[in-house]
Amino acid sequence: MGEKRKHITFEEPAPAAGPSHIHPSRAGIVPQEPAAKKSKSKTAAKQRYLHKKARRHRVLVKARKASAPKNKSYQPNGSSVANSETDTEDSGSQVEEPRIDRETNAEAGPSTLVRGPVIPAEEPAVPSKEKNKRKIKETKTVEAVVGEEDSEAERARRKLEKRKKREERDRTAKRERKAAERAKKEKQAKAEAPPLLGPESGDVERIPDATADRLEDIAESAEENEDEAGSESEDLIPPRPQSPPPPTLEAFPLPTSAPAPDPKILSRQGLPAGLEDAEFIDQDLRLAVDQLQGLSDDMKSKLKKLGIEEFFAVQAALLPHLLPLRLTPFPFGKPNDHLVSAPTGSGKTLAYSIPLIEILRQRVIPRLRALIVLPTRDLVGQVRETLEMLAKGTGLTIGSISGQHSIAREQEMIVADLKSKLLGGSSKVDILIATPGRLIDHLAQTPNFSLQHLRFLIIDEADRLLNQSFHDWLAKVLSNVVPPSEPIQLPEGFVRDKQDHIAQAWMEYFGLANLDWRGHEEYPLPCQKLLFSATLTRDPSSIASLHLRNPKYHIVQSSSSVPDAAAVGESFALPSTLTERMVILPPAVKPLNLIHLIHHEAYRVRGLIFVKSVESVGRLVHLLEYFEEAWTGDKVVVKGYTSEMKAGERKKLLDDFAAGRVDLLVCSDLIARGMDLPTVSHVISYDIPLDMRKYVHRVGRTARAGRQGTAWSLVEKQEAIHWKSMLKGANHEKSVKKVKIKDDELKEYKEAYENAMKRLKTLYAKDY
Numbered sequence: 001m002g003e004k005r006k007h008i009t010f011e012e013p014a015p016a017a018g019p020s021h022i023h024p025s026r027a028g029i030v031p032q033e034p035a036a037k038k039s040k041s042k043t044a045a046k047q048r049y050l051h052k053k054a055r056r057h058r059v060l061v062k063a064r065k066a067s068a069p070k071n072k073s074y075q076p077n078g079s080s081v082a083n084s085e086t087d088t089e090d091s092g093s094q095v096e097e098p099r100i101d102r103e104t105n106a107e108a109g110p111s112t113l114v115r116g117p118v119i120p121a122e123e124p125a126v127p128s129k130e131k132n133k134r135k136i137k138e139t140k141t142v143e144a145v146v147g148e149e150d151s152e153a154e155r156a157r158r159k160l161e162k163r164k165k166r167e168e169r170d171r172t173a174k175r176e177r178k179a180a181e182r183a184k185k186e187k188q189a190k191a192e193a194p195p196l197l198g199p200e201s202g203d204v205e206r207i208p209d210a211t212a213d214r215l216e217d218i219a220e221s222a223e224e225n226e227d228e229a230g231s232e233s234e235d236l237i238p239p240r241p242q243s244p245p246p247p248t249l250e251a252f253p254l255p256t257s258a259p260a261p262d263p264k265i266l267s268r269q270g271l272p273a274g275l276e277d278a279e280f281i282d283q284d285l286r287l288a289v290d291q292l293q294g295l296s297d298d299m300k301s302k303l304k305k306l307g308i309e310e311f312f313a314v315q316a317a318l319l320p321h322l323l324p325l326r327l328t329p330f331p332f333g334k335p336n337d338h339l340v341s342a343p344t345g346s347g348k349t350l351a352y353s354i355p356l357i358e359i360l361r362q363r364v365i366p367r368l369r370a371l372i373v374l375p376t377r378d379l380v381g382q383v384r385e386t387l388e389m390l391a392k393g394t395g396l397t398i399g400s401i402s403g404q405h406s407i408a409r410e411q412e413m414i415v416a417d418l419k420s421k422l423l424g425g426s427s428k429v430d431i432l433i434a435t436p437g438r439l440i441d442h443l444a445q446t447p448n449f450s451l452q453h454l455r456f457l458i459i460d461e462a463d464r465l466l467n468q469s470f471h472d473w474l475a476k477v478l479s480n481v482v483p484p485s486e487p488i489q490l491p492e493g494f495v496r497d498k499q500d501h502i503a504q505a506w507m508e509y510f511g512l513a514n515l516d517w518r519g520h521e522e523y524p525l526p527c528q529k530l531l532f533s534a535t536l537t538r539d540p541s542s543i544a545s546l547h548l549r550n551p552k553y554h555i556v557q558s559s560s561s562v563p564d565a566a567a568v569g570e571s572f573a574l575p576s577t578l579t580e581r582m583v584i585l586p587p588a589v590k591p592l593n594l595i596h597l598i599h600h601e602a603y604r605v606r607g608l609i610f611v612k613s614v615e616s617v618g619r620l621v622h623l624l625e626y627f628e629e630a631w632t633g634d635k636v637v638v639k640g641y642t643s644e645m646k647a648g649e650r651k652k653l654l655d656d657f658a659a660g661r662v663d664l665l666v667c668s669d670l671i672a673r674g675m676d677l678p679t680v681s682h683v684i685s686y687d688i689p690l691d692m693r694k695y696v697h698r699v700g701r702t703a704r705a706g707r708q709g710t711a712w713s714l715v716e717k718q719e720a721i722h723w724k725s726m727l728k729g730a731n732h733e734k735s736v737k738k739v740k741i742k743d744d745e746l747k748e749y750k751e752a753y754e755n756a757m758k759r760l761k762t763l764y765a766k767d768y
């Protein structure tokens with residue numbers, strides 16, 4: 001490359017006559033060869049190269065001008081030009097022309113120019129390559145001058161000038177854009193860059209980014225101009241050194257909400273210590289009845305008679321905690337309270353019934369020592385049956401108060417002495433099963449009904465009961481568990497026995513009755529609280545009101561589900577033997593789809609159909625009955641089960657259902673919770689449940705005690721979003737499979753269905 005340049009430079013001064021002002025050795029010129037020897041094409045190439053070089057030279061000159069002191073602008077030939085000619089960018093191209101003219105006129109002809117610029121003495125030494133460039137530039141200038149005499153050339157020049165101006169404007173805009181970007185980058189770098197290391201640390205001194213960028217820009221502009229090789233006389237005005245534009249005002253930060261508190265922390269707030277660390281129990285855990293320590297032989301044989309050979313997970317986990325305890329925990333220890341969350345049908349009833357019987361059977365005199373609270377009358381009846389089976393032969397008495405009988409009748413059943421005023425109360429029963437409403441009634445109205453001897457307080461379906469106030473039933477119960485320290489009014493002849501309020505029987509049994517308790521620390525209440533549900537709440541506000549003592553939290557769930565002990569609210573666990581399906585459909589085709597499911601899916605098996613209201617129960621039962629009458633195929637027996645029916649009627653219906661005399665029960669959520677109907681193989685939510693908790697309890701009426709079961713949900717199209725988000729919120733969306741029932745599958749039922757619909761319309765038209 002260097003060699004080539006030498007050749008070009010050598011040829012350049014050829015047309016010039018007269019002495020050169022530059023010494024050949026300074027300009028890097030080698031002795032001249034005859035021009036005739038060069039080929040034409042080579043000459044053209046050289047010419048183009050010279051143009052290019054000349055342009056570069058002008059760039060350099062202008063850059064110097066821009067950086068020269070104000071009063072004196074740089075002239076390649078060393079002369080001064082008035083500032084007015086040079087201090088605007090636009091004037092840059094104009095400057096070039098007068099200079100050329102002046103040079104042409106002032107100097108003695110082109111030959112003077114060919115000699116090239118005279119480098120002022122004070123100028124720093126210019127490298128020989130640079131000198132070559134200057135020489136080439138001068139050659140170019142001569143050509144321009146000659147061309148100017150030609151009018152065509154003049155027009156071309158003006159055109160060129162215009163173009164140059166336009167391009168200059170573009171370049172200026174680009175430079176400004178770049179300057180703004182650079183300023184932004186600098187600012188960012190300043191904010192982010194670690195402090196620069198000093199030279200003493202061995203680092204190479206860094207060029208400030210801004211300077212480096214600036215140099216890059218100049219080089220880039222030059223490159224851009226070089227790329228425009230076709231342009232005859234490109235005149236690049238180098239960008240003026242610019243100070244970075246003033247920083248733009250920073251925008252005010254957008255308001256941001258404070259980060260949400262960690263749910264784990266939230267869940268712990270207000271929770272008694274011990275509830276943070278739940279014990280997770282695999283649903284598949286089993287324990288042989290014979291292997292359980294502390295179980296009486298009597299109980300073992302009873303269980304075996306009931307067909308129970310091994311304990312389910314919830315029982316295997318809880319019984320070892322409860323059985324070793326005694327009738328009187330004090331002074332042998334303070335019993336822990338327990339919260340148990342286990343799937344529907346997993347055997348929670350036996351998990352608390354067995355220890356209750358095993359511990360209370362040690363008692364000498366009857367006192368009310370266990371209270372079980374349940375939300376519905378039906379459940380009270382169901383649990384009572386279980387306890388009576390287990391209590392046979394122990395001498396323990398089971399009672400229930402749920403409004404099934406009058407209050408007077410119930411009083412007679414549960415209290416031994418209704419007349420005397422007894423500080424320790426009087427009880428006919430050892431275990432009482434109650435609904436909260438009726439319990440409050442008895443606390444307020446029944447003489448000698450006292451909870452002060454309670455050894456166990458059991459709340460089944462705890463999430464529902466804790467969420468319902470029932471005249472503040474829980475606070476009232478808890479205040480009655482604590483015996484009054486002083487009797488308000490003693491009946492005549494009543495002698496106050498200060499130990500009376502602490503279950504005299506066990507005090508005597510352990511030789512504690514005659515102890516002088518003065519000066520002793522108040523002994524702890526023996527009442528142990530056990531809470532159960534398939535959807536147990538851990539809402540701190542509900543839990544706090546229970547005043548739990550050293551509580552332990554047990555969660556039974558399938559091994560595949562991810563345990564989240566710190567999850568706020570409820571934990572949902574469904575039976576692993578449950579199959580879940582959903583059909584998303586327009587409301588108009590719901591009845592026909594239901595009919596298809598009944599006959600295709602659930603035919604000859606027991607099923608529950610849940611609807612949203614008592615009124616809906618009646619209407620759907622009518623429709624299905626009419627359909628079955630019109631239907632020529634196999635028939636199913638459908639009945640409604642509502643709270644409006646008498647207790648006896650309901651009981652009879654459940655018996656018929658259990659015996660297979662009724663195939664399907666259309667019901668509201670009345671029997672969604674806790675009811676143990678072993679023959680239910682299908683649950684159909686004709687109207688979807690409003691929340692996940694209700695869903696879990698509904699579908700939990702099937703797939704109980706390890707049996708298989710299927711749950712169908714008919715979801716109307718407009719409900720689909722809510723439905724899906726409900727499942728998603730409980731992390732359950734993948735468990736419910738979506739199914740589409742094709743029109744073809746419905747065809748066969750259409751005639752009978754239309755017939756039934758006509759009759760239904762006639763019936764309801766009569767009613768209104």
Ligand SMILES: Nc1ncnc2c1ncn2[C@@H]1O[C@H](COP(=O)(O)OP(=O)(O)OP(=O)(O)O)[C@@H](O)[C@H]1O
Binds near residue numbers: 343674
């Ligand atoms: N170890 C066992 N072996 C066999 N069957 C059992 C065992 N334990 C309980 N069962 C039976 O399982 C069924 C369901 O039990 P239970 O009603 O106690 O369930 P649950 O957990 O209370 O359900 P829900 O949450 O719906 O109230 C009952 O019929 C019961 O007799």
